[in-house]
Amino acid sequence: MIIRGDEPEQIELLxxxxxxxxxxxxxxxxxxxxxxxxxxxxxxxxxxxxSSEIAExxxxxxxxxxxxxxxxxxxxxxxxxMIGASWTGLKAMTATxxxxxxxxxxxxxxxxxxxxxxxxxxxxxxxxxxxxxxxxAQGDFFQARWGTHGDHPIVAVSPxxxxxxxxxxxxxxxIAERLRTPVVVLFDGILAHTRExxxxxxxxxxxxxxxxxxxxxxxxxxxxGDPHGDGVPPMPLFGHGYxxxxxxxxxKENGLRDVYTQEVHDRLVRRIHRxxxxxxxxxxxxxxxxxxxxxxxxxxxxxxxxxxLGAVLRARxxxxxxxxxxxxxxxxxxxxxxxxxxxxxxxxxxPEMNLGQMILEVQRFVNDDVLLKGINKIGGIPLTVEEILKxxxxxx
Amino acid sequence: xxxxxxxxxxxxxxxxxxxxxxLCPGCGGGTVLNAFANAIDQLKIDPxxxxxxxxxxxxxxxxSPYFLADTLHTTHGRAIxxxxxxxxxxxxxxxxxxxxxxxxxxxxxxxxxxxARRNVDITVILVNNFIYGMTGGQVAPTTPFGxxxxxxxxxxxxxxxxxxxxVAAAGASYVARWTTAHVYQLIESIKKALTTKGFSLVEVISxxxxxxxxxxKMKEPAEMLRWxxxxxxxxxxAKNMSEEELEGKFVIGEFVNRRRPEFVEELNKxxxxxxxxxxx
Ligand SMILES: Cc1ncc(C[n+]2csc(CCOP(=O)(O)OP(=O)(O)O)c2C)c(N)n1
Ligand code: SF4
Numbered sequence: 001m002i003i004r005g006d007e008p009e010q011i012e013l014l015x016x017x018x019x020x021x022x023x024x025x026x027x028x029x030x031x032x033x034x035x036x037x038x039x040x041x042x043x044x045x046x047x048x049x050x051s052s053e054i055a056e057x058x059x060x061x062x063x064x065x066x067x068x069x070x071x072x073x074x075x076x077x078x079x080x081x082m083i084g085a086s087w088t089g090l091k092a093m094t095a096t097x098x099x100x101x102x103x104x105x106x107x108x109x110x111x112x113x114x115x116x117x118x119x120x121x122x123x124x125x126x127x128x129x130x131x132x133x134x135x136x137a138q139g140d141f142f143q144a145r146w147g148t149h150g151d152h153p154i155v156a157v158s159p160x161x162x163x164x165x166x167x168x169x170x171x172x173x174x175i176a177e178r179l180r181t182p183v184v185v186l187f188d189g190i191l192a193h194t195r196e197x198x199x200x201x202x203x204x205x206x207x208x209x210x211x212x213x214x215x216x217x218x219x220x221x222x223x224x225g226d227p228h229g230d231g232v233p234p235m236p237l238f239g240h241g242y243x244x245x246x247x248x249x250x251x252k253e254n255g256l257r258d259v260y261t262q263e264v265h266d267r268l269v270r271r272i273h274r275x276x277x278x279x280x281x282x283x284x285x286x287x288x289x290x291x292x293x294x295x296x297x298x299x300x301x302x303x304x305x306x307x308x309l310g311a312v313l314r315a316r317x318x319x320x321x322x323x324x325x326x327x328x329x330x331x332x333x334x335x336x337x338x339x340x341x342x343x344x345x346x347x348x349x350x351p352e353m354n355l356g357q358m359i360l361e362v363q364r365f366v367n368d369d370v371l372l373k374g375i376n377k378i379g380g381i382p383l384t385v386e387e388i389l390k391x392x393x394x395x396x
Numbered sequence: 397x398x399x400x401x402x403x404x405x406x407x408x409x410x411x412x413x414x415x416x417x418x419l420c421p422g423c424g425g426g427t428v429l430n431a432f433a434n435a436i437d438q439l440k441i442d443p444x445x446x447x448x449x450x451x452x453x454x455x456x457x458x459x460s461p462y463f464l465a466d467t468l469h470t471t472h473g474r475a476i477x478x479x480x481x482x483x484x485x486x487x488x489x490x491x492x493x494x495x496x497x498x499x500x501x502x503x504x505x506x507x508x509x510x511x512a513r514r515n516v517d518i519t520v521i522l523v524n525n526f527i528y529g530m531t532g533g534q535v536a537p538t539t540p541f542g543x544x545x546x547x548x549x550x551x552x553x554x555x556x557x558x559x560x561x562x563v564a565a566a567g568a569s570y571v572a573r574w575t576t577a578h579v580y581q582l583i584e585s586i587k588k589a590l591t592t593k594g595f596s597l598v599e600v601i602s603x604x605x606x607x608x609x610x611x612x613k614m615k616e617p618a619e620m621l622r623w624x625x626x627x628x629x630x631x632x633x634a635k636n637m638s639e640e641e642l643e644g645k646f647v648i649g650e651f652v653n654r655r656r657p658e659f660v661e662e663l664n665k666x667x668x669x670x671x672x673x674x675x676x
Contacts, residue, residue: 070663
């Protein structure tokens with residue numbers, strides 16, 4: 001059995017098509033190339049600004065590597081087709097922005113419940129509703145976390161630069177495959193359209209993960225069991241004679257629905273949660289700058305982490321003891337580390353392009369005696385170094 | 397229980413641990429499952445070569461979970477979109493969608509039209525019982541004009557959608573309509589649909605005595621079957637009849653049977669073309 005994109009000749013093909021070296025490209029293109037290097041061979045989507053260049057790049061590049069590009073009739077169909085494709089062993093991705101991400105929510109829940117690995121890129125744009133359609137924002141932090149109904153865990157990663165978008169997309173695929181779960185890439189309209197230099201690596205430099213497949217008939221008969229104790233069931237792919245039944249309704253380990261027994265629901269949903277909680281090492285990632293001796297901490301994510309770093313560097317030159325914490329996986333939130341850092345600082349600033357979303361996560365992990373302040377800007381213009389620096393000086 | 401199904405030759409196609417079925421006694425869903433199993437049997441298709449996809453509703457349960465194949469029971473209305481992804485990944489398998497009229501033609505109407513337009517090689521068996529059975533008998537886009545439902549307690553003032561005609565116009569390769577009173581024709585059409593390269597739809601007018609019949613003076617399943625037989629008009633005859641004469645009638649037969657380039661084949665051809673142009 002093979003997960004498509006796994007074939008040995010793919011390495012040679014990638015090397016030939018995308019010669020290792022430096023390229024100048026926009027964030028959306030970097031996401032697309034990252035997906036191709038990660039083994040993505042199925043893309044289904046519906047155009048929406050500012051994510052469309054991901055679709056355009058995939059439509060052009062996927063056939064070259066034997067992959068499928070489908071432009072579906074809407075976002076609901078796109079994520080549905082991806083889930084269908086994933087059950088046949090294709091690594092699948094879609095990209096969208098605000099309104100499209102909202103339409104996908106029901107099937108994100110379906111992917112969580114059926115433990116289907118897929119990657120959903122949300123290029124955040126200004127909202128609510130059609131808002132400023134072409135402008136970037138960071139307003140979907142909680143839509144990624146709580147957009148679909150029910151108790152469910154979610155993993156979301158968030159790149160901070162064009163080059164980072166390439167690598168974080170690969171990481172999103174690896175997390176999805178390792179944990180058999182949907183993974184969201186919370187990108188944004190500003191980085192999506194920013195052009196920067198990025199280095200395309202040799203394909204051998206890229207670590208690629210493939211989902212666990214059943215080792216025997218026994219394992220294949222329990223597509224939602226936990227034979228290895230890590231909460232991650234091996235995935236019996238369609239078309240191999242296993243007679244697998246997959247449903248978004250509450251199901252037993254063998255896949256058959258049982259929506260009446262409290263214990264069956266409890267066991268299933270708690271395992272899906274445990275699978276994420278217990279496998280922190282698979283997805284947890286953050287960056288720290290000058291946090292050792294920091295008295296003031298800046299916590300920032302995605303596009304806002306860039307000017308935040310600029311402000312911290314400038315403040316350090318002025319002798320201000322300020323550090324920076326950047327979660328690269330934003331869900332589940334790295335609360336333990338925030339709690340540790342929070343003990344040693346007297347103020348925490350949270351710059352983000354919304355009216356205060358991630359700051360609520362930070363708040364959950366710090367004591368009341370720490371001054372907590374958001375630096376918030378909306379309207380499609382990113383925060384500047386000066387704006388953040390001013391606030392840092394303000395709390396000194 | 398075992399003695400009931402052990403005499404039934406098609407039982408080998410059923411997922412025994414899921415039986416007995418949750419369908420009401422007298423529901424047309426049983427006839428559809430029977431016809432589907434017989435079509436598979438007559439064509440000698442190995443169920444390991446079938447993936448069945450369904451949405452949400454009573455009719456969605458007909459094959460998922462009961463039919464013993466890979467089965468994907470999806471979100472309401474989206475079965476065809478899921479099936480499109482499955483077909484791309486498994487172009488050599490039979491990908492079949494079995495679901496209700498509410499599921500496929502109301503919430504899922506957009507996917508139905510676009511899959512027909514693309515001509516994706518999937519077989520859709522659409523069970524049209526004129527009603528939302530599972531949610532308690534609310535009006536559907538197929539409910540006859542004037543009929544009583546739980547949400548049209550006075551009468552239905554909307555016009556029903558002609559599903560087979562619409563899907564034929566959208567570009568499907570094969571479209572037929574039968575009722576559960578035309579079992580042998582139904583089996584033949586399912587066989588043709590399965591062997592047609594391209595999008596095929598078999599619409600089955602089916603009885604829901606519990607949610608539709610009961611409220612419309614047809615409490616017994618047999619009364620509904622008699623209603624189907626009495627009002628069915630073969631398509632050739634219908635061609636010479638006026639709109640008014642056809643009001644409230646069920647046009648049955650084959651609507652289209654044609655060859656058009658199929659989506660997944662074209663997709664793979666395109667990939668081969670792009671890849672070979674790169675080698676040069
Ligand atoms: C998004 C969404 N909306 C509504 C429902 C509720 N619902 C479940 S089944 C159903 C209707 C099924 O009708 P149909 O497809 O005609 O099947 P039947 O039960 O009549 O066979 C509805 C509306 C749902 N599950 N999901
Ligand atoms: S409610 Fe109607 S459609 Fe549903 S199982 Fe009963 S008879 Fe069949």
